[in-house]
Amino acid sequence: MNKEEILLQKRLTELSRVAYHRGIVTFSDFLNLNELNILHTTPKDQWMTRYETFGGYGFSERQMAAFLPDALYYEYQYPIQAIQITPSSRKFAEELSHRDYLGAVMNLGIERSKIGDILTRDGSAILFVNEDLASYITEQLTRVKHTVVNAAPVFDFREDYQPDYETIKGSVASIRLDTVLSLAFPLSRSKLTSYIEAGRVFVNGKLISSNGYRLKEGDIISVRKMGRILYDGILSETKKGRYMITVRKFR
CATH class of the missing domain: 3.30.70.330 (RRM (RNA recognition motif) domain)
Structure with a gap:
C-alpha cells in the first residue's frame, strides 16, 4: 500500500477503536472502490468491532462504513x-x-x-x-x-431503489468472472483479462485480480470507467454443459 492507503487504513481502524471504547457507532466518509477494498482486506485482528457498509440504497457503489460495538443499545442511521x-x-x-x-x-x-x-x-x-x-x-x-x-x-427515498438497468441473458461456459463480464460488455476476453489484471474490477467492493474468480448469485461487479453489473444467477444448463445466465447492466 502507498502512504495515502496506509493513512486511510489507520483512520478506519481508529474509528473502530473509538466505537469499541465509547460504545457508540462511528462512521467513515463515503469510500470509493479502492478504499472499500482496503476496508475489506484489512486483517480481522486489526478491528476492535464489526463493521457494515451502506451508501443510501442497496446497489450503491460509494459507501460509508459503520463500526458497531458489540453492546449496541440503540438504533442507528447512517448520516x-x-x-x-x-x-x-x-x-x-x-x-x-x-x-x-x-x-x-x-x-x-x-x-x-x-x-x-x-x-x-x-x-x-x-x-x-x-x-x-x-x-x-x-x-x-x-x-x-x-x-x-x-x-x-x-426524506422518503427507498433503500431498495434500483438504478435503471438492462437485462442481458446469454450462454457461458462457466461462471468465471471473465466469462460473465464478456457477456455484459462488448469487449474481447483478452481485453477484459487485462482490465482484471490491472486492478480495475471489483466484486462487492473487493478488488479481484483473478480471471477465474467464481461469481455467486447477487454479486455486484464494478469495472472502473465502464460500469456495473449484477449477476442474477443461472437460468438453466444446456445439454452441452453450458449455462444460461442473466445479468443486470446498470445504466
Missing part, C-alpha cells in the same frame, strides 16, 4: 441524505451528465469524500451526501452548467 436536483425549466434545460452534477457540487467547496453516488434519470438527479452538508447544498446549488436547478431533500 446520509438524498437530494433531488431538477431543472427549474425543463424546456430550457441542457442534457446533464453525472460529471456535470458532480462538478457543480464540488464547485461549492465540498470534498469528494462527502459525496456518494449520483443517479441520473429523466433529466434530473438524485445525489447522496453527508447529512451535515445537505442544507448547505440545497441552499447554494442553483445551477448545473448553464441550467438553473432546484435542489431539495428527499
Whole structure:
C-alpha cells in the first residue's frame, strides 16, 4: 500500500477503536472502490468491532462504513441524505451528465469524500451526501452548467431503489468472472483479462485480480470507467454443459 492507503487504513481502524471504547457507532466518509477494498482486506485482528457498509440504497457503489460495538443499545442511521436536483425549466434545460452534477457540487467547496453516488434519470438527479452538508447544498446549488436547478431533500427515498438497468441473458461456459463480464460488455476476453489484471474490477467492493474468480448469485461487479453489473444467477444448463445466465447492466 502507498502512504495515502496506509493513512486511510489507520483512520478506519481508529474509528473502530473509538466505537469499541465509547460504545457508540462511528462512521467513515463515503469510500470509493479502492478504499472499500482496503476496508475489506484489512486483517480481522486489526478491528476492535464489526463493521457494515451502506451508501443510501442497496446497489450503491460509494459507501460509508459503520463500526458497531458489540453492546449496541440503540438504533442507528447512517448520516446520509438524498437530494433531488431538477431543472427549474425543463424546456430550457441542457442534457446533464453525472460529471456535470458532480462538478457543480464540488464547485461549492465540498470534498469528494462527502459525496456518494449520483443517479441520473429523466433529466434530473438524485445525489447522496453527508447529512451535515445537505442544507448547505440545497441552499447554494442553483445551477448545473448553464441550467438553473432546484435542489431539495428527499426524506422518503427507498433503500431498495434500483438504478435503471438492462437485462442481458446469454450462454457461458462457466461462471468465471471473465466469462460473465464478456457477456455484459462488448469487449474481447483478452481485453477484459487485462482490465482484471490491472486492478480495475471489483466484486462487492473487493478488488479481484483473478480471471477465474467464481461469481455467486447477487454479486455486484464494478469495472472502473465502464460500469456495473449484477449477476442474477443461472437460468438453466444446456445439454452441452453450458449455462444460461442473466445479468443486470446498470445504466
